[in-house]
Amino acid sequence: MALSPRKKTRKVKKESPKKKHSVISVRKTATGPVAPTLKRVPVIRRSASVLSQKQSSKPIPEDAVVPSGAAARVYQEIPRELPDNYGDNQIYLLVRDPHWIYAYWEVQEDHQRCHLAKLGGSWESVDSVLRVYDTTEEKKTPSFSDIVLQNMSKCWYINTQPNHSYFVEIGLLHRDGRFLCLVRSNYVTTPRSGMSEIIDDQWMSIDFDKMYALSGGFQVGKSSAELRRLMEERLKNAITSGSGAGAVSSLSSPVKIKQRGFRFWLECELIIYGGTEPDAKVTMQGRPVQLRPDGTFTLRYGLPDGRFVFDCHAESSDGVEERVITPIVSRNTERPAPVIKTGKHP
Amino acid sequence: MEKGFLSIVLHAHLPFIRHPEHEYFLEEAWLYEAITETYIPLIHIFEGLERDRVPWRLTMSLTPSLMSMLQDELLQNRYLRHLDKMIELANKEIERTRFQPEFHETALHYYWEFTRARDTFANRYHKDLTQAFRKFQDHGHLEIITCAATHGFLPLISRNEGTVRGQIKTAVELYEKVLGRRPIGIWLPECGYYPGVDKYLKEQGIRYFLTDTHGILHASPRPKYGVFAPIFCPSGVAAFGRDVESSKQVWSAIEGYPGDPDYREFYRDIGFELDFEYIRPYISPDGLRVNTGIKYHRITGNTEEKQPYVRGWAMRKATSHAANFMFNREKQVEYLHDFMGRKPLIVAPYDAELYGHWWYEGPEFLNFFMRKTAFDQKMFRLIAPSDYFREYPVNQVSTPCFSSWGWKGYSETWLSGANDWIYRHLHKASLRMSEITQKFRGQNGTVGRALKQAARELFLAQSSDWAFIMHTGTVVPYAVKRTKEHLLNFTRIYDDLMNNRLDEGWLRELEGKDNIFPDLDHEVF
Numbered sequence: 001m002a003l004s005p006r007k008k009t010r011k012v013k014k015e016s017p018k019k020k021h022s023v024i025s026v027r028k029t030a031t032g033p034v035a036p037t038l039k040r041v042p043v044i045r046r047s048a049s050v051l052s053q054k055q056s057s058k059p060i061p062e063d064a065v066v067p068s069g070a071a072a073r074v075y076q077e078i079p080r081e082l083p084d085n086y087g088d089n090q091i092y093l094l095v096r097d098p099h100w101i102y103a104y105w106e107v108q109e110d111h112q113r114c115h116l117a118k119l120g121g122s123w124e125s126v127d128s129v130l131r132v133y134d135t136t137e138e139k140k141t142p143s144f145s146d147i148v149l150q151n152m153s154k155c156w157y158i159n160t161q162p163n164h165s166y167f168v169e170i171g172l173l174h175r176d177g178r179f180l181c182l183v184r185s186n187y188v189t190t191p192r193s194g195m196s197e198i199i200d201d202q203w204m205s206i207d208f209d210k211m212y213a214l215s216g217g218f219q220v221g222k223s224s225a226e227l228r229r230l231m232e233e234r235l236k237n238a239i240t241s242g243s244g245a246g247a248v249s250s251l252s253s254p255v256k257i258k259q260r261g262f263r264f265w266l267e268c269e270l271i272i273y274g275g276t277e278p279d280a281k282v283t284m285q286g287r288p289v290q291l292r293p294d295g296t297f298t299l300r301y302g303l304p305d306g307r308f309v310f311d312c313h314a315e316s317s318d319g320v321e322e323r324v325i326t327p328i329v330s331r332n333t334e335r336p337a338p339v340i341k342t343g344k345h346p
Numbered sequence: 347m348e349k350g351f352l353s354i355v356l357h358a359h360l361p362f363i364r365h366p367e368h369e370y371f372l373e374e375a376w377l378y379e380a381i382t383e384t385y386i387p388l389i390h391i392f393e394g395l396e397r398d399r400v401p402w403r404l405t406m407s408l409t410p411s412l413m414s415m416l417q418d419e420l421l422q423n424r425y426l427r428h429l430d431k432m433i434e435l436a437n438k439e440i441e442r443t444r445f446q447p448e449f450h451e452t453a454l455h456y457y458w459e460f461t462r463a464r465d466t467f468a469n470r471y472h473k474d475l476t477q478a479f480r481k482f483q484d485h486g487h488l489e490i491i492t493c494a495a496t497h498g499f500l501p502l503i504s505r506n507e508g509t510v511r512g513q514i515k516t517a518v519e520l521y522e523k524v525l526g527r528r529p530i531g532i533w534l535p536e537c538g539y540y541p542g543v544d545k546y547l548k549e550q551g552i553r554y555f556l557t558d559t560h561g562i563l564h565a566s567p568r569p570k571y572g573v574f575a576p577i578f579c580p581s582g583v584a585a586f587g588r589d590v591e592s593s594k595q596v597w598s599a600i601e602g603y604p605g606d607p608d609y610r611e612f613y614r615d616i617g618f619e620l621d622f623e624y625i626r627p628y629i630s631p632d633g634l635r636v637n638t639g640i641k642y643h644r645i646t647g648n649t650e651e652k653q654p655y656v657r658g659w660a661m662r663k664a665t666s667h668a669a670n671f672m673f674n675r676e677k678q679v680e681y682l683h684d685f686m687g688r689k690p691l692i693v694a695p696y697d698a699e700l701y702g703h704w705w706y707e708g709p710e711f712l713n714f715f716m717r718k719t720a721f722d723q724k725m726f727r728l729i730a731p732s733d734y735f736r737e738y739p740v741n742q743v744s745t746p747c748f749s750s751w752g753w754k755g756y757s758e759t760w761l762s763g764a765n766d767w768i769y770r771h772l773h774k775a776s777l778r779m780s781e782i783t784q785k786f787r788g789q790n791g792t793v794g795r796a797l798k799q800a801a802r803e804l805f806l807a808q809s810s811d812w813a814f815i816m817h818t819g820t821v822v823p824y825a826v827k828r829t830k831e832h833l834l835n836f837t838r839i840y841d842d843l844m845n846n847r848l849d850e851g852w853l854r855e856l857e858g859k860d861n862i863f864p865d866l867d868h869e870v871f
Contacts, residue, residue, distance in 0.1 A: 080830070080834065081830070082771050082830055082833055082834065082837075083837075086770075086774050088774075092505065092769075092770075092773065094501075094502055094757070094761060094769060095501065095540075095748060095756070095757060096756060096757045096758055096761045097754060097755070097756035097757060097758055098756070102761055102766060102769075104766070104769060104770045106770075154770075155766060155770075189541075189748075190748075191564070191747050191748035191749065191756060192564050192566070192747055193564070194564065195563060195564060195568055196564060196565065196566035196567055196568050197566075198566045198567040198568065199567055199568050200567035200568070200570075200742065200743075200744070203567070203569075203570040203742045204567075204568065204570055205570075206570050206571075206686070208568055208570070210685070211570070211571065211572040211685075211686075212563060212572060214572060214574075214682065214685070215559060215562075215563050215572030215573040215574065215587070215589075215590070216559050216563075216573070216589070216590025216591065217559070217560075217563045217572070267619075267621075269442070269621060269624075285444070299441060300438070300441065300442055300624065301441070301442055301443075301444055301445050302442050302443055302445065302446045302449070303445060304445060304446055306445075308445055
């Protein structure tokens with residue numbers, strides 16, 4: 001799984017904003033004043049199969065399909081896809097784990113163009129960047145790094161440090177170092193990946209390393225992950241018992257010869273059926289048999305190897321007459337050794 | 347006097363799956379299987395413990411979506427229909443196996459289990475199993491805790507306050523309606539905790555929640571007693587951490603009990619094995635083979651040649667595993683007690699459905715364990731988390747670490763390339779929910795109904811189950827469909843409200859279909 005997006009990171013201190021940077025990931029086109037960066041309806045990365053792959057060149061406002069005041073039957077034409085774009089200018093951060101945060105955003109074309117104008121109006125000298133600020137040390141000016149955005153990207157996984165705080169901006173970075181923020185995110189803090197460095201004296205007269213170990217602390221990455229994976233697999237199997245039939249059946253094939261994946265099994269069942277007067281009493285091996293309204297009946301047995309005597313009685317409803325029919329069935333299965341036809345091997 | 351405590355916590359959850367528009371719906375079977383194999387067997391065990399006056403204490407979360415399904419009339423009747431089919435099949439199986447003694451006993455066992463389940467479900471609890479659980483809580487044996495309304499993974503949907511507050515408040519209100527009191531504890535969905543979420547719990551009077559091990563261990567300041575004592579968040583809500591050792595004994599591939607050769611093999615189901623024409627009435631109407639729940643083999647070992655299941659052997663193994671589990675807890679408690687200078691609390695949380703549905707003998711294991719614990723040892727006592735504060739009201743104040751009990755311990759399961767696309771839509775919908783709530787505040791009639799339905803659709807879209815399924819890659823199309831459908835329903839209500847063109851007929855149809863939380867208070871947004 002591609003967890004780490006292709007990205008280009010630069011650690012830039014505020015003191016040296018004019019440091020020359022290289023642009024490798026944005027393809028500049030000469031087709032017009034506006035470069036493709038951030039401009040078109042973006043492709044959803046890695047999720048094209050679940051969302052529409054349609055790449056319209058115009059954002060689709062979600063209410064465009066149903067004109068206001070439209071009659072009720074227009075509702076049948078409701079789009080069954082979610083909108084690609086909500087018309088917002090925003091960016092939002094989610095924490096995935098100590099080492100990754102996830103950003104998604106929307107920046108509208110006019111919003112970009114308006115800012116671009118302030119930087120001279122030419123995409124030739126400007127990059128779209130995702131600027132990641134580390135605000136962990138509160139008193140210091142936050143350090144930041146820039147990620148030059150790919151064409152039309154809409155979201156990004158950003159590599160982080162555990163227990164650090166971040167916010168990000170999407171902005172336009174001019175060659176001369178000027179940066180104009182288009183959207184700014186929320187603040188997030190990544191989880192720590194180990195024990196806290198803060199100790200509460202009132203509560204700390206204990207060998208914490210040992211306490212940590214006894215609590216399974218040194219197994220946190222390993223064993224809790226292992227356990228949870230197992231549990232997830234179990235759950236996955238559990239909840240697919242119905243509809244994940246493909247997965248289940250492939251696991252549950254009764255007899256497998258693993259090397260070639262060729263499977264062959266055979267079971268034997270015996271069907272005994274008959275009929276009598278609808279009000280007669282029928283027994284098989286002494287147990288009553290349920291008759292259909294027309295007096296017929298069917299019995300079905302798994303038949304292992306061996307000889308079986310089926311003792312079937314019918315008694316008339318007035319109890320005057322009894323008849324007995326006793327089929328005797330024997331099954332004997334032979335299993336010759338498998339034959340491998342070597343000549344036919346592909 | 348005991349030297350420590352053990353809390354067993356079973357998390358019972360299924361996503362809200364209810365399709366009145368289809369006569370038969372495959373995924374609804376998740377509920378039916380869980381009822382037959384987990385919930386009813388647990389109820390039988392609890393009844394047995396009460397009958398025999400065994401002092402027992404167990405904690406269970408019943409999620410609002412599960413409670414809603416258990417109380418839904420359509421699903422209740424469909425379950426009964428399903429169970430009747432199973433009884434019919436088990437009956438046929440008794441005959442079919444008459445000349446195969448190695449299977450016949452097991453066939454009789456299923457017939458007995460299914461008919462007993464029917465009696466419990468239909469006759470004794472009048473199709474509403476929540477009232478069985480309520481009874482055990484009212485008797486002081488079972489502590490039932492709640493969960494977020496639709497099991498939304500809170501760290502990833504907390505974009506606005508209304509969403510989290512709505513998930514919690516809606517859950518608490520349903521709990522109160524169904525169980526007649528307010529919940530004292532909560533199972534955060536997937537144990538997903540982020541600093542600050544406790545504030546919303548406190549608002550609803552919830553006293554504690556559960557986290558995974560590292561949620562406590564990596565709390566700050568350092569928690570003196572590790573996971574063996576709760577900590578108080580600065581808000582005053584307590585956090586209990588999962589014990590690794592007791593989890594591992596149940597779930598480890600190597601040391602775990604459920605993999606024992608004598609236990610029932612999950613993957614050998616007659617739904618996949620018997621003659622098609624014979625089994626056809628009991629599988630999917632389109633002919634797709636599915637599990638029926640009748641399985642005749644034991645795990646046997648690492649082989650394809652599975653041997654017949656012998657119920658007696660499996661029960662004997664469950665007793666010895668219960669004894670082993672008890673012995674290990676005694677040792678663990680004794681050691682920790684001496685080291686800590688205080689009674690440790692071991693918290694052992696599990697997915698409830700893994701007892702019975704996956705580990706077929708799991709409920710019996712619990713049964714034997716609780717009986718043995720009550721009578722055969724004095725080292726530890728079974729308690730519910732809330733009981734702990736009676737013994738130790740003073741606990742360390744510390745902020746738990748962002749964590750979950752998912753793969754790798756954080757959010758990756760619900761935020762990966764397979765499912766990250768959902769969040770921009772979920773967030774947008776929750777912001778819009780707040781927007782329309784403000785705009786139309788206080789309105790009743792159709793507008794009020796539309797607001798409530800919008801909140802239902804939003805909650806249903808937020809179920810962590812959909813992202814989970816997308817991540818694990820099992821029934822992905824269904825999970826994608828559910829996510830989109832609820833979001834699109836939400837969006838349509840939003841658009842209709844904003845454009846003053848609500849379609850009452852359509853709304854009524856939707857209310858009938860996605861009928862969770864009939865008394866929902868949308869003003870929370």
